[in-house]
Amino acid sequence: MKLLKIRDNSRQKKEAFSHIGKLTDRIADKTLEQLEREGVFLFPEAVEDAEDMTEDQMILQSINDGYRTGNAMGFLGWGDERLIIRSRFCGGGEDYFFQYLLDRVLDFPNIVDMETDADQDNRLFQFLLFLFPRYLKVAMRKGPFKQYIRRQYNDGNVKGTIDVARHIKRNTPFTGKIAYHQREFSFDNSLMELVRHTVEFIRGKHYGNRLLVKVKDEVKRVVDATPGYAPCDRQKIIEQNKRNAVRHAYFREYLALQRLCLLILQRQKHQIGSGSRQIYGVLFDGAWLWEEYVNLLIRDIFYHPSNKSGEGAQRLFHRNAGLIYPDFISRDSEKRIIADAKYKPMGNIGNRDYLQVLAYMFRFDAKTGYYLYPEAEGAGDLNLWMNRGSTYEANVVPRGDISVIKHGLQIPADAQSYSEFAVCMRQRERAFVRAFT
Incomplete structure (x- = not known):
């Protein structure tokens, strides 16, 4: 092979x-x-x-x-x-x-x-x-799946279409039975x-x-x-x-x-x-696997809208305009957090990823957003504070109240067996969730 x-x-x-x-x-x-x-x-x-x-x-x-x-x-x-x-x-x-x-x-x-x-x-x-x-x-x-099927019978209770050739073959000489078939709506x-x-x-x-x-x-x-x-x-x-x-x-x-x-x-x-x-x-x-896995870890803390099933659909605007499905919306409405699962390294999260989460944060009055990603290099969290001001006025400074955080789940790199890897992952999962509690 x-x-x-x-x-x-x-x-x-x-x-x-x-x-x-x-x-x-x-x-x-x-x-x-x-x-x-x-x-x-x-x-x-x-x-x-x-x-x-x-x-x-x-x-x-x-x-x-x-x-x-x-x-x-x-x-x-x-x-x-x-x-x-x-x-x-x-x-x-x-x-x-x-x-x-x-x-x-x-x-x-x-x-x-x-x-x-x-x-x-x-x-x-x-x-x-x-x-x-x-x-x-x-x-x-x-x-159970149900559909019409064609069943053959040979008895004296004719309820369908007579099969002449089969009748002659099976019931000669005539014994009181008739060969016929009928369509039935059946589970079998x-x-x-x-x-x-x-x-x-x-x-x-x-x-x-x-x-x-x-x-x-x-x-x-x-x-x-x-x-x-x-x-x-x-x-x-x-x-x-x-x-x-x-x-x-x-x-x-x-x-x-x-x-x-x-x-x-x-x-x-x-x-x-x-x-x-x-x-x-x-x-x-x-x-998809990564997003569903993250949901298993934080589902007690976050809602998880589903684009596939249509569950938890949200709208950007009045009168049902602007359909959106944020990955995760915190259940705490007082200190709302928006989180986005990303199956990519920290350095690859940017550009449109930023715009999407910031739009969701603006929609839900959230001051904090998270990118949840697998971290294989051992890097810690990266906190990005949103700027205010404009380069035209030369007054760009970071805000102190709105930020997005790249929060990685540390993936063990040196496990010698699957059981050792699983034990280590359980420990890393607890540290990962602790950021939201």
């Missing part, structure tokens, strides 16, 4: 990709939308759901004699070639930071060693399995059967029960809705779902679940990419 490890938001010489040239040719200068159509699984569920990943963003963008990566982290492969995109904040050793974000935000079991060169395909396959509970829970919020359809097959497959893994216990109620509803489940029908169910993707916009969560189930069940037999010439992989939006 040919393997290359690079970092997100970095530049690499093209010659570094020479030993994975076939894979590089198939992903370079392709947008996330194109890669998603070709089989790469993106998280959040689709490109249009990600606030920080756009459809025209590229995994590898050609710039002169090199390639530049974006915010996406994860695995990509083609044939026997593999590309791992790690976090740029992982320091010089193992990428425990990315693994820790997945653990905290998505509650992944800590059994994935992403830096083990051997058997990377199994690591990628485990990522798909670990995503299943989340996708199932989100989809099942709308209840090909999509729910696909989900059931995926559930049963995961149950067969040694960590399956641990994974599914998080969604035990949803699993029970799937099992109850699929009395026609038969293990031997798996391939038939897969083919039916490949031909009939969920199309209705209301059930978009089921489309994501359907894609994930197909990836799991199609790959489990021959492992990912084996004998295939198709691009495959799992990519995560690093900026």
Whole structure:
């Protein structure tokens, strides 16, 4: 297996990709939308759901004699070639930071060693399995999927269209039965059967029960809705779902679940990419992971509006003009604070970042703003006081009442194991939150 490890938001010489040239040719200068159509699984569920990943963003963008990566982290492969995109904040050793974000935000079991060169395909396959509970829970919020299906009967209670050829074949000589079919609105359809097959497959893994216990109620509803489940029908169910993707916009969560189930069940037999010439992989939006992780740390102190769900929408102006979604608004209305999560180093926070937070501060009468970012270099907080006056009058001086603070969460750089990294991160998290208490 040919393997290359690079970092997100970095530049690499093209010659570094020479030993994975076939894979590089198939992903370079392709947008996330194109890669998603070709089989790469993106998280959040689709490109249009990600606030920080756009459809025209590229995994590898050609710039002169090199390639530049974006915010996406994860695995990509083609044939026997593999590309791992790690976090740029992982320091010089193992990428425990990315693994820790997945653990905290998505509650992944800590059994994935992403830096083990051997058997990377199994690591990628485990990522798909670990995503299943989340996708199932989100989809099942709308209840079990129900659709019209065509069922065949052969009895004396005719309620549908008679199948003449089948009737002659099965009921000659006539025995009082009629062969017919009818359309029924049923929960026991090909999509729910696909989900059931995926559930049963995961149950067969040694960590399956641990994974599914998080969604035990949803699993029970799937099992109850699929009395026609038969293990031997798996391939038939897969083919039916490949031909009939969920199309209705209301059930978009089921489309994501359907894609994930197909990836799991199609790959489990021959492992990912084996004998295939198709691009495959799992990519995560690093900026989204960081923002959701920060929310876990400070949600008792801050509101967290969500652009994706529309929850907590704010307006700049009277009569619903100027829709905005600040990342974080403090719950303390007397000493209001606006905070913005940035998945970038301190030195890269500037220009439009400043304008955005200052606009939010002005809107909410906040005297203090924060940029919350991962700090890998060990730098302390940087407090920027807002100026007053004009260079034309030569009277520019800092105000003493309005400031923005770059407040970093210190990322351990010298941990010898994931458990040591996690313990250290818990300590750093407490110090990070202490600034707001």
